[in-house]
Amino acid sequence: AIKVAPKLESTTADTAAVDADSQAYLPHGFEDRMRNKGSGLIIWGWAPQLLILSHQSVGAFITHCGWNSTLESITLGVPLITWPMSGDQHFNSMQVVEQFGIGVQFCQQRDGIPDEERVSEVVRLLLTEAEGKKMRKHAEKLKEMASKAVREGGSSKTNCK
Secondary structure, eight states: OGGGHHHHHTSSSOEEEEESSOGGGSOTTHHHHHHHHTOEEEEESOOOHHHHHTSTTOOOEEEOOOHHHHHHHHHHTOOEEEOOOSTTHHHHHHIIIIISOOEEESOSSTTOOOOHHHHHHHHHHHHHSHHHHHHHHHHHHHHHHHHHHHSTTSHHHHHTO
């Protein structure tokens, strides 16, 4: 994600970057520019992902599509920008994009890095275009379904007895 930081900087979207050990990899002055622009939040070290994802201002989540992050996003109604790296992440990304219809994939190849144009395109699609609005609505619907499933008498509770 650090290699995407300068590309996110060029979008008009508010961004949050979270990484424990990557300060040295950010472009010089990146943190100050984001702070001065009033559109960036950088959290160094551990970040409360559920708290962040549940905030009403979060419009999308860039993720490698690990199963926990994917489920957290679904249960909180947050569309995903997927960037799978290995293992089941590719399958999870495919489900998010093709089956669930709540995300867009950054790159196809494992070691791919999206260029500035692709970053802008994906952010714009999810946050401002009709297709993104449809994904956000569908993400809300999946959130409601997930909530019902784990309530007393819900399918998740019933199937686990």
